Structure formats: C-alpha cells, structure tokens
Amino acid sequence: MAFSILGIDHVQLAAPKNSEGEARRFYGEVLGFKELTKPENLQKNGGCWFSGGTMELHIGIEEPFTPAKKAHPAIRVGNLQEFRRHLENNGVKTRDEQPLPDALRFYIEDPFGNRIEILERL
Structure with missing residues (x-):
C-alpha cells in the first residue's frame, strides 16, 4: 500500500x-x-478554531443549527477527576457513562447542546 492513515x-x-x-x-x-x-479566506464563514494536545477542534457556524446529540468528539485528558471538578466549578454539568475496559469517562454538553465525551485511559 502506497499510503497510510496518520490520524x-x-x-x-x-x-x-x-x-x-x-x-x-x-x-x-x-x-x-x-x-x-x-x-483569512475562511474567516468570512464565522466560527473559530482551537487546539489542545495533538488535536484541533473547529467550531463552524450552521444555520439552521441542530446540536449533535449522538455523534461527538472524545477529549482525552490526564487526571479525569480533577478535570471534572474544574468543569463543575465552572458551571458545566457532567454525567456519568459506563466505563470502558481501559478508560473512565463522562459526558458534557457545550453551550450549544453538542455532546462531548471526556475520558482518561487507564
């Protein structure tokens, strides 16, 4: 194979x-x-872009807007419980999810109702 998926x-x-x-x-x-x-050529579309760790997260403007309730990004963190306390101290509601065999996790929603998974690999 002459190509490879890098991530x-x-x-x-x-x-x-x-x-x-x-x-x-x-x-x-x-x-x-x-x-x-x-x-510059994309700024007219609105939205904003972010980076954290090795990932980028782009927020795009969509009209009409419908939040993603099932599809979601999973953000990997170190010290999940400390991050959870930080989120809750900033008014973000967290909800538990079934653990994975090799990870602990919970879900949050962004201010627009998009589902986001937060996880820590064990």
Whole structure:
C-alpha cells in the first residue's frame, strides 16, 4: 500500500450564528484550548478554531443549527477527576457513562447542546 492513515487532523462541531464569543469562553477559558487563527479566506464563514494536545477542534457556524446529540468528539485528558471538578466549578454539568475496559469517562454538553465525551485511559 502506497499510503497510510496518520490520524485525525481535526473535528468540527456546529454552533448557531453569532456564537463565537460563547465558543471562545467555553472552549478557550473553561476547557483550556488555545485559539488558532483561521485562514483569512475562511474567516468570512464565522466560527473559530482551537487546539489542545495533538488535536484541533473547529467550531463552524450552521444555520439552521441542530446540536449533535449522538455523534461527538472524545477529549482525552490526564487526571479525569480533577478535570471534572474544574468543569463543575465552572458551571458545566457532567454525567456519568459506563466505563470502558481501559478508560473512565463522562459526558458534557457545550453551550450549544453538542455532546462531548471526556475520558482518561487507564
């Protein structure tokens, strides 16, 4: 085979029009992602881009907007319980999920209702 899959470059979640400020607060300030500068030719579309660890998360504007309730990104963290306390201290509701054989996890929703999994591999 002359090609190889190297990994996922980024995940995009949708958000409603004019929600960039709320996205920056949640993904940047609460979750701790670093905001990236979108390429100039894409800035007219709205939204914002973030990076954390080895992943990028793009927030794209979609009208009409419908949050992702089943499809979701899974964000891998170290010290899951400490991160959970941090989220809850910042008003983010968490809900438990069945553990995986090699991971602990819970779910949150972003301010727009998109489902996000938070997990720590054991």
